[in-house]
Amino acid sequence: xxxxxxxxxxxxxxxxxxxxxxxxxxxxxxxxxxxxxxxxxxxxxxxxxxxxxxxxxxxxxxxxxxxxxxxxxxxxxxxxxxxxxxxxxxxxxxxxxxxxxxxxxxxxxxxxxxxxxxxxxxxxxxxxxxxxxxxxxxxxxxxxxxxxxxxxxxxxx
Numbered sequence: 551x552x553x554x555x556x557x558x559x560x561x562x563x564x565x566x567x568x569x570x571x572x573x574x575x576x577x578x579x580x581x582x583x584x585x586x587x588x589x590x591x592x593x594x595x596x597x598x599x600x601x602x603x604x605x606x607x608x609x610x611x612x613x614x615x616x617x618x619x620x621x622x623x624x625x626x627x628x629x630x631x632x633x634x635x636x637x638x639x640x641x642x643x644x645x646x647x648x649x650x651x652x653x654x655x656x657x658x659x660x661x662x663x664x665x666x667x668x669x670x671x672x673x674x675x676x677x678x679x680x681x682x683x684x685x686x687x688x689x690x691x692x693x694x695x696x697x698x699x700x701x702x703x704x705x706x707x
């Protein structure tokens with residue numbers, strides 16, 4: 551469980567590649583508002599640095615969101631669900647959450663609805679676009695319900 555002292559505090563989980571770094575956009579068409587960064591992460595043995603596109607306007611909006619410890623990754627994927635889904639539900643332990651990812655489908659939201667005893671929403675991001683203004687509008691629209699929720703079931707976007 552994320553926070554045993556206050557299981558009604560909402561949690562925000564954000565996948566990086568796709569929502570924050572629209573890696574699937576054509577390499578010659580950087581999405582509007584994004585800047586290009588070249589990066590040699592530790593352990594990277596490629597000849598070229600990795601290209602990362604980030605939108606500096608996301609910084610202020612993301613800094614206002616709650617950050618909690620990153621959960622460990624599960625060891626076994628499920629054939630029908632995205633590999634993170636069962637683990638996110640288990641990790642949340644009934645605590646309200648919103649999860650931003652580009653690899654989820656309606657099956658993942660259905661799993662959350664059926665197995666999570668609290669507010670749980672998945673915001674699917676198109677990996678060629680990354681987070682857009684309308685996605686922040688959805689996050690803001692969900693926020694009051696996430697804060698107020700203790701046992702509300704999720705609805706897919």
